[in-house]
Every structure is written in structure tokens, then in C-alpha cells.
Amino acid sequence: MRLFKRLLPVVFAVLAAAGPARALDIDVTSFKLANGMQVVVIPDHRAPVVTHMVWYKTGAADETEGKAGVAHLLEHLMFKGTTKHPDGEFDRILRANGGNGNAFTTQDYTAYFQKVMKDRLPLVMELEADRMQNLELTDETVLPERSVVLEERRQRTDNEPAGLLNEQMDAAMYAAHPYGKPVIGWMNQVSKLTRQDAMDFYAAHYEPENAILIVAGDVTPEEVKILAERHYGPLVNKRPASERVRAEEPPPNAARRVTMTDPRVSSPSWQRQYLTPAARQMSQREELALSLLAEIVGGGNQSRFHQTLSLDKKLAAYSGAWFDADQLDYGGFGLYASPNPGVSIEQVESGIDAILAEVVAKGVTQEELDRSRNNMIASSVYLLDSQDKLARLFGVALATGQSIDDVLNWDKDLVTVTVEDVNKAARAMLDRRASVTGVLLPEAKSQ
Structure with a gap:
């Protein structure tokens, strides 16, 4: 994650230098659905494929005190199924239709993405819209996945001295702001996360008005608008949007x-x-x-x-x-x-x-x-010759107040x-x- 974060500023600066929309003859279109969900369309007609991404404007820095890692745990649990599509079916359907996808969590946003042939775009929209509001979790699915996250932390952080140092540097940098805790969470807090913790975070942040849909590929804005209104438009915000209030970092006065x-x-x-x-x-x-x-x-x-x-x-x-x-x-x-x-x-x-x-x-x-x-x-x-990079550029910008x-x-x-x-x-x-x-x-x- 750290490498990805460090690459993005260079990508943004490069984008600025080249003027990608003009250089690639792309007109970026944005509109909002009636429920507040923002939609961004980036046409790219070089191949009959599309990259579909849903970005939630929430991440590890939005977690409740003492629940470090719940945003990342929920990212894993979003693949555990709904009534309509039980555990494992999301990935099975995606693979059966020749697609691939994944997700990632940062301090400020969580994103889910799929790359499919153009004619499979309605399918992935249906799958993603379903789990935006219909996620079902049980202890039988949550507890094993929590163990998976704990093992991920052991492999990526605890077993990597550089990762441990970076974690401690972040903790030293931020005396008050939640950026001081790792996205994956502290081991002692992750090990105590429950199904209810995950569902509480899901209910608080996974709403259409808190989400951004980005579609890059062989589509037109008109096509995407019809599909987005069909699949995401009927979703209703279940609670008022909450302001992202985080502790302000005091002015630093010592190295x-x-x-x-x-x-x-x-x-x-x-x-x-x-x-x-x-x-x-x-x-x-x-x-x-x-x-x-x-x-x-x-x-x-x-x-x-x-x-x-x-x-x-x-x-x-x-x-x-x-x-x-x-x-x-x-x-x-x-x-x-x-x-x-x-x-x-x-x-x-x-x-x-x-x-x-x-x-x-x-x-x-x-x-x-x-x-x-x-x-x-x-x-x-080289950096702009990719649907995925274009989608991520705009996703990061919009999810961080740009x-x-x-x-x-x-x-x-x-x-x-x-x-x-x-x-x-x-x-x-x-x-x-x-x-x-x-x-x-x-x-x-x-x-």
C-alpha cells in the first residue's frame, strides 16, 4: 500500500504534464444519481473491455477508537455474500464470465474493482450494487476471515522489518490524528473485532451517497448512465451522511x-x-x-x-x-x-x-x-496507457477532496x-x- 501511495503523486504530476484527457482524446464525464452517488465515465475504445470501480469515501482513519483494522476486515468480508449471492458466488460468477477483480483499503477510501468484457458490465454492476446494501455476515464467515487478516498482518508487517519500522514512524509522526495507526490494524485490536463491529462500520459508511462509481473503457456516458440508474439508482440511503471528523494534529515542534x-x-x-x-x-x-x-x-x-x-x-x-x-x-x-x-x-x-x-x-x-x-x-x-490507472487517478482525487x-x-x-x-x-x-x-x-x- 505504501508503494502505491508514493507512486500516485508522480502519476498525478505526470498526468498534469501530459494533459491525459487531451493527449488520449478522452472526455471525462461526471454526473450524480438521485441518491447522491457520483458517477465518472472515462471512454477508452481501444478494446472491448471495461474497468468498473466503486470507491467508498471511508477508510481506516474513519474507524471508531479501539477498532483498528475494521475497515480492512470489512473489505475482506464484502466477498462473503448476500441472500441473493451467497458466500463465494461473487468471485465464481466473475471468473465464469472471464473477469477478474479485487479490492483495497487505505486510510481514506476503500475501493472494489472488476475488469470484464463490455457486455458483462451490467452483471458486475448488479453484483456490486447488491452487496452495497445487502451484505449478510455470520460468525462462521467472520471469524475465519479475521484469522486470514491476522495472518496477512504477520506476513506483510510482522515478518517484514521495513514494514514494522514504517508502522512505528507513522505512529511517531501523528500524535493525535488516526493516520498514526496502520490500515491493517494493530494485532491486539484486530484479534478482538467481531461480526457486529464489521456490520456497524458497514451500516455507517456503505451508502450510495458516500460512493463513487468509475467506469473506464469501451463505453459511452449515455450507456453508463442507463446502467447506473438501473442498478445503483434504486438504492436508498438509510441514514444521513456523516461528516468525516478526525482529530487535528497539533503543530509539531520537535524532530x-x-x-x-x-x-x-x-x-x-x-x-x-x-x-x-x-x-x-x-x-x-x-x-x-x-x-x-x-x-x-x-x-x-x-x-x-x-x-x-x-x-x-x-x-x-x-x-x-x-x-x-x-x-x-x-x-x-x-x-x-x-x-x-x-x-x-x-x-x-x-x-x-x-x-x-x-x-x-x-x-x-x-x-x-x-x-x-x-x-x-x-x-x-507509459503511466496513462491503462484503463486501471486512469480510473484510479480520478478515484483517488475524488475520494480525497479533489x-x-x-x-x-x-x-x-x-x-x-x-x-x-x-x-x-x-x-x-x-x-x-x-x-x-x-x-x-x-x-x-x-x-
């Missing part, structure tokens, strides 16, 4: 540091994350300036990190930077590196701090800005970003008081 040692670690690594505003809280130029800053500092072989840490000083085996603002409440600007053999973590960290200090003091150059902007434009050809226009108009803003915009972003965001530094070390061998 934090997390150090972990683990016998499973073969080589040390270093990372740091700075707290930033979310995309919806910044202007598009500010957001793009931070994306460009990440590219200039650590975006590839021409970046300052690579040129200085790897080539000139031979300190780092690898290094990089990322910017992720595609969350509802807060974003992050991140850095990472691993030292070469014989080089200490402290030497790499000092090298990175020196580069950042120079950027803040002297700024970036026009040449660096132009090169980074061109790199993102060049990458757009708009379709924000996505489509970013190309105009990218070309207006100046050196001073990037330098201003660096001065504002590279504040050590708003950062968490993480160090992962091999366990020292006993003599």
Missing part, C-alpha cells in the same frame, strides 16, 4: 527519531518523512512544486542525491525522494537511502542533510527544474511552476521539527 534493530536485516537503511498539507489544502502550483522538488532531489540518476551520494562521495548504494499529498488530511515528503559497505548511517544522513541545507539556502536551478519537468512528461506515455478539474487542469499549472515556487516549497516544508527519521539496522553479532 522525532525511530531506530530499530532486527536479525533479519542484512544491510542498514535510512529514511525520513516530513509532514505536509494534503493536496486539497494547497494550490495546484504548490503541490506540483513539491513533486518537482522530490524529482530534483532524489528522482533518478540526475538527481542531487544520486550525483552526490552515489557518484561523487560513494556514500549510498541507493537513495531517493517522494512526495505524497493524495490523502484527505495530511501529506508527506519523504527521503530514503542505504549506505555502501563500510559507510555508516551517520555519514549518509549527514550527506543528505548537507544537500537539503544547500537547496534551502541556495535553491534549485532552472536546468534542474526543466529536466525534472521533462522527465515527468516523458513518463506519462475534483476532476484538479486532475485535468494540472498540465496548465505544471508549465507555470517557477524556480522560486520550488525554492519556496523547500523552505516551507523541509522543517526538521515536522519530521520523523527512521533507521533500520542489522542486529549486532555477539562476540
Whole structure:
């Protein structure tokens, strides 16, 4: 999930650079059903297939205190059946019709998706609309699936030292906001989740007016509207929409540091994350300036990190930077590196701090800005050649308080970003008081 989150800002910046709707000759259409469900249609007539996604504007950060992991557990349980389609039938029908699909949960949204031939679109709409309001759960289905989630946590987090470090860094970053707890949940809380916990979360958040339908592929807006009104239109909101109220993070006033040692670690690594505003809280130029800053500092072989840490000083085996603002409440600007053999973590960290200090003091150059902007434009050809990527771009934006226009108009803003915009972003965001530094070390061998 973390990798996906970190890739999205680059994808958004690339989208801005290339102007995807124009470059791919696509007119994105959006409308709402009478029950408040938003529908987005992205025509792509290159093949007779469609990607169908339903995004719920709810995720792990919306969980009740003490119920960490229930949003992700419910994602699993959504495949456990309704009266009309009992446990296992959703996947069986999808496979029998040549389709595939899955789901994912983040802090801010949960999404379910299928890819099918165009003539199977009514079928997947019927299946998805059915489980939006008719999910049936029993202890016989919930408890085994809870065990599956616990095992997933063991494999993806507990058995991965880097995953454990990232989890602790998030907990250190957020003193009050729920982003400080993992999407998959804490083991001790997940192990106590019940059928009622899952049903309570389902009833509170899985409503048509809290959902976004995105269809990308060989369709027209008119075709999708007819089908959406037929399958999703009759659904009724069972309770008023609730405002997403989350604890506000207090202003950070001290840099934090997390150090972990683990016998499973073969080589040390270093990372740091700075707290930033979310995309919806910044202007598009500010957001793009931070994306460009990440590219200039650590975006590839021409970046300052690579040129200085790897080539000139031979300190780092690898290094990089990322910017992720595609969350509802807060974003992050991140850095990472691993030292070469014989080089200490402290030497790499000092090298990175020196580069950042120079950027803040002297700024970036026009040449660096132009090169980074061109790199993102060049990458757009590959990133946009996919129905799934297009659907996810708009889904993430809409689920985190952004708009379709924000996505489509970013190309105009990218070309207006100046050196001073990037330098201003660096001065504002590279504040050590708003950062968490993480160090992962091999366990020292006993003599």
C-alpha cells in the first residue's frame, strides 16, 4: 500500500504534464444519481473491455477508537455474500464470465474493482450494487476471515522489518490524528473485532451517497448512465451522511527519531518523512512544486542525491525522494537511502542533510527544474496507457477532496511552476521539527 501511495503523486504530476484527457482524446464525464452517488465515465475504445470501480469515501482513519483494522476486515468480508449471492458466488460468477477483480483499503477510501468484457458490465454492476446494501455476515464467515487478516498482518508487517519500522514512524509522526495507526490494524485490536463491529462500520459508511462509481473503457456516458440508474439508482440511503471528523494534529515542534534493530536485516537503511498539507489544502502550483522538488532531489540518476551520494562521495548504494499529498488530511515528503559497505548511517544522513541545507539556502536551478519537468512528461506515455490507472487517478482525487478539474487542469499549472515556487516549497516544508527519521539496522553479532 505504501508503494502505491508514493507512486500516485508522480502519476498525478505526470498526468498534469501530459494533459491525459487531451493527449488520449478522452472526455471525462461526471454526473450524480438521485441518491447522491457520483458517477465518472472515462471512454477508452481501444478494446472491448471495461474497468468498473466503486470507491467508498471511508477508510481506516474513519474507524471508531479501539477498532483498528475494521475497515480492512470489512473489505475482506464484502466477498462473503448476500441472500441473493451467497458466500463465494461473487468471485465464481466473475471468473465464469472471464473477469477478474479485487479490492483495497487505505486510510481514506476503500475501493472494489472488476475488469470484464463490455457486455458483462451490467452483471458486475448488479453484483456490486447488491452487496452495497445487502451484505449478510455470520460468525462462521467472520471469524475465519479475521484469522486470514491476522495472518496477512504477520506476513506483510510482522515478518517484514521495513514494514514494522514504517508502522512505528507513522505512529511517531501523528500524535493525535488516526493516520498514526496502520490500515491493517494493530494485532491486539484486530484479534478482538467481531461480526457486529464489521456490520456497524458497514451500516455507517456503505451508502450510495458516500460512493463513487468509475467506469473506464469501451463505453459511452449515455450507456453508463442507463446502467447506473438501473442498478445503483434504486438504492436508498438509510441514514444521513456523516461528516468525516478526525482529530487535528497539533503543530509539531520537535524532530522525532525511530531506530530499530532486527536479525533479519542484512544491510542498514535510512529514511525520513516530513509532514505536509494534503493536496486539497494547497494550490495546484504548490503541490506540483513539491513533486518537482522530490524529482530534483532524489528522482533518478540526475538527481542531487544520486550525483552526490552515489557518484561523487560513494556514500549510498541507493537513495531517493517522494512526495505524497493524495490523502484527505495530511501529506508527506519523504527521503530514503542505504549506505555502501563500510559507510555508516551517520555519514549518509549527514550527506543528505548537507544537500537539503544547500537547496534551502541556495535553491534549485532552472536546468534542474526543466529536466525534472521533462522527465515527468516523458513518463506519462507509459503511466496513462491503462484503463486501471486512469480510473484510479480520478478515484483517488475524488475520494480525497479533489475534483476532476484538479486532475485535468494540472498540465496548465505544471508549465507555470517557477524556480522560486520550488525554492519556496523547500523552505516551507523541509522543517526538521515536522519530521520523523527512521533507521533500520542489522542486529549486532555477539562476540
